[in-house]
Amino acid sequence: MIQISPETQLFIREHSSDNVRTLALQAKKYPDINMPTAITQIAGRQVAAEKIPSWREIEEIWYPKHLSLEQCSSEITARYKARLFQGDSLTDLTGGFGIDCSFLATGFKSATYVERQEELCEIAAHNFPILNLNHINVRNEDGVAYLQTMSPVDCIFLDPARRNEHGGKTVSIADCEPNVAELEDLLLSKASRIMIKLSPMLDLSLALKELKHTQEVHILSVNNECKELLILLGQTSPAEITIHCVNLFTKGTQEEQHFVFTREQEQRSQCTYTDSLGDYLYEPNASLLKAGAFRSIAAAYPVRKLHPNSHLYTSDTFIENFPGRIFRIVNQCSFNKKEVKENLADLKKANVTVRNFPATVAELRKRLHLTEGGDTYLFASTLNNGQKVIIRCEKV
Numbered sequence: 001m002i003q004i005s006p007e008t009q010l011f012i013r014e015h016s017s018d019n020v021r022t023l024a025l026q027a028k029k030y031p032d033i034n035m036p037t038a039i040t041q042i043a044g045r046q047v048a049a050e051k052i053p054s055w056r057e058i059e060e061i062w063y064p065k066h067l068s069l070e071q072c073s074s075e076i077t078a079r080y081k082a083r084l085f086q087g088d089s090l091t092d093l094t095g096g097f098g099i100d101c102s103f104l105a106t107g108f109k110s111a112t113y114v115e116r117q118e119e120l121c122e123i124a125a126h127n128f129p130i131l132n133l134n135h136i137n138v139r140n141e142d143g144v145a146y147l148q149t150m151s152p153v154d155c156i157f158l159d160p161a162r163r164n165e166h167g168g169k170t171v172s173i174a175d176c177e178p179n180v181a182e183l184e185d186l187l188l189s190k191a192s193r194i195m196i197k198l199s200p201m202l203d204l205s206l207a208l209k210e211l212k213h214t215q216e217v218h219i220l221s222v223n224n225e226c227k228e229l230l231i232l233l234g235q236t237s238p239a240e241i242t243i244h245c246v247n248l249f250t251k252g253t254q255e256e257q258h259f260v261f262t263r264e265q266e267q268r269s270q271c272t273y274t275d276s277l278g279d280y281l282y283e284p285n286a287s288l289l290k291a292g293a294f295r296s297i298a299a300a301y302p303v304r305k306l307h308p309n310s311h312l313y314t315s316d317t318f319i320e321n322f323p324g325r326i327f328r329i330v331n332q333c334s335f336n337k338k339e340v341k342e343n344l345a346d347l348k349k350a351n352v353t354v355r356n357f358p359a360t361v362a363e364l365r366k367r368l369h370l371t372e373g374g375d376t377y378l379f380a381s382t383l384n385n386g387q388k389v390i391i392r393c394e395k396v
Helices: 006-014 020-025 035-051 066-071 075-084 099-107 118-130 143-149 180-190 204-210 263-268 286-291 294-300 337-344 361-368
Strands: 087-092 108-114 136-139 153-158 191-198 214-222 225-234 242-248 257-262 280-284 304-307 310-315 324-333 349-354 371-382 388-395
Touching: 006 035, 020 035, 035 066, 075 099, 075 191, 075 214, 075 225, 075 242, 087 099, 099 108, 099 118, 099 136, 099 153, 108 118, 108 153, 118 136, 143 180, 153 180, 180 191, 180 225, 204 214, 204 225, 214 286, 225 286, 242 286, 257 263, 257 286, 257 294, 263 294, 294 304, 294 310, 304 371, 310 371, 324 337, 324 371, 337 388, 349 361, 361 371
Parallel strands: 087 108, 087 153, 108 136, 153 191, 214 242, 349 371
Antiparallel strands: 191 225, 214 225, 242 257, 280 310, 280 324, 304 310, 324 388, 371 388
């Protein structure tokens, strides 16, 4: 059982913003403090301040060791998932730290959290009542074993372990633990709706071939960094699977970007390619790039694509609601020394992006003598006529 003495609790409170490495070296100064426990809790609070902001001020919350926190969802993605899933009963077969379960459970009358690690179950059983989630039942069992004998529920959530035996990230469902493709029929015999959270590194086309009852796909990015691939299974298979490309923001006042398409629409969509640039440049957000919605975007917005393999777009007029980053083009030049000197000689630093260009970001920086940062953005790409260009921009 996890026990935190009053002295250790006070120490955690008083040192909540301290550097945990420094504290670890000072352990001998505090003989009455359980330093390993204190460090775990202080480190957890510091991660939670960014990742789970609504828990930040709740001192009674317990946190697990770092690996569990590193792999768990952020509050913003957990809240998004909770918008997709409601009903009477929910079972989370891979409970972990319990962030997804805690937010999903708010949409259900009863919920069951299943986790095979005893320590994580203890933490969940402690935290859920503090969060007023008294309707969650904690079960310290293997998720697959529990699935085989459980009574049917409305919804099941799974977050398979996504690292391979060597610690690398997986790209195939078969490399996940448990293998949800093998469990698909069993899962659908136990619930009418299944949500599977997968790594954004996963090959989407391969996943859709393996999971025959996919109804929807949601690709979640946070601040334009791809974080989660959600696959929703159901009893019926739609003619076309809707793919939701979502970009959520934790900074500023920008509203979430949400673009929906199907892979069949992508094949049918008309796309205009261009040999010349307009006044504005558009870079689709990370979810769109992951989903491959390249033609669909060009059909949905009055933009021209630079090249079939250059996933950048341009227009003569400003399109405010484009789902991605928008730039005003200052000038452009080829890659020859004279033009580079004329157009970029004044630059000392810039944010460099390469899209369909025969040089890496590092090679470009070296050649152009640039450091990272500043308010100037350079895009090295290729136009439809094959011309290689460096496009100098500023953010709109």
